[in-house]
Amino acid sequence: MIVTEKRVTIYSVIGRIIFKSNIIRKKVSIFTVKIRDNTDTINIHCINLDDSYGIFELNKVVKIRNPFIGKANNTDQTLCKHHYRINFDKDNKDFTSLEESDHDIPFFPLQISPIAIKKIVKKKVKDLISVFGVVIQRDDAITIVESYKVKCNLWNNFVTEVEKNLNLNDVIALQDFQLSEYNSSKYLSSCLSSQYFINPQNPKTNELYDWFKKNVETNFKTC
Structure with missing residues (x-):
């Protein structure tokens, strides 16, 4: 999962949902989703998307088309160490769920490096x-x-x-x-x-x- 701050014309990120926070409601409503592919994890920061909350199901794989990328903050990095995050709002939320036969994202992360x-x-x-x-x-x-x-x-x-x-x-x-x-x-x-x-x-x-x-x-x- 190679993600940088620059947004290119068309590209996609595919990942398995491994975490979904509760919705926090203040001036805006916010929740965070974390996805993982074969190489890395990244957060999706969702703003005012209460109606999409149920669509993000744990262990499901999603394909995100042309995501809008921003720099991760300290709170983001308590969830994963990626320096960037994907930002979703009502104008930027182009994603679909994939069937297991449509991708190669395993349930078990290939990059896990256990110690004794x-x-x-x-x-x-x-x-x-x-x-x-x-x-x-x-x-x-x-x-x-x-x-x-x-x-x-x-x-x-x-x-x-x-x-x-x-x-x-x-x-x-x-x-x-x-x-x-x-x-x-x-x-x-x-x-x-x-x-x-x-x-x-x-x-x-x-x-x-x-x-x-x-x-x-x-x-x-x-x-």
């Missing part, structure tokens, strides 16, 4: 971390393991989604979870930019399944 859980101890608080792990505990938080174990706090819609979809011994990929520390122990928390993928189609998933079967009785160390 044991390496979390060397990371700084507030760093955004991506990891794979097997779920060994599920209550008000989840605990995952991959040689070491780490607790992951979930907030807002993540809680409901995990209650419905996640089971013990599932493999989960966490992307852009924020690192925190309490009493010298590191843990992860979901934030606005976070995503999770349960049993993703990835070689790492099968590796973790096989590894966990052989080590299920292990008393894993905590980060």
Whole structure:
């Protein structure tokens, strides 16, 4: 997803919707949508488009034709690190939803670069971390393991989604979870930019399944 501030005559951006905020109503109404393709993520800043809110469905893929591009601000970059954003209003909102057969955007991001859980101890608080792990505990938080174990706090819609979809011994990929520390122990928390993928189609998933079967009785160390 190569996007710059210059607007050319005709080009398109295609991405999967991975986040949609609530509508904030002040002098104008605003909501934000985040989309991802095979290489990057970008925010769509929607102004006075309440009637289009329901059209943006999570996990659906949209094609945006000739988008109007502006520079991202600090708030935008809490959702993703792209330096630009797409601006939508009533005069600039040329987009359509695509069927799964009409694109090559996977559900699981090809660009995710997980680190080993044991390496979390060397990371700084507030760093955004991506990891794979097997779920060994599920209550008000989840605990995952991959040689070491780490607790992951979930907030807002993540809680409901995990209650419905996640089971013990599932493999989960966490992307852009924020690192925190309490009493010298590191843990992860979901934030606005976070995503999770349960049993993703990835070689790492099968590796973790096989590894966990052989080590299920292990008393894993905590980060």
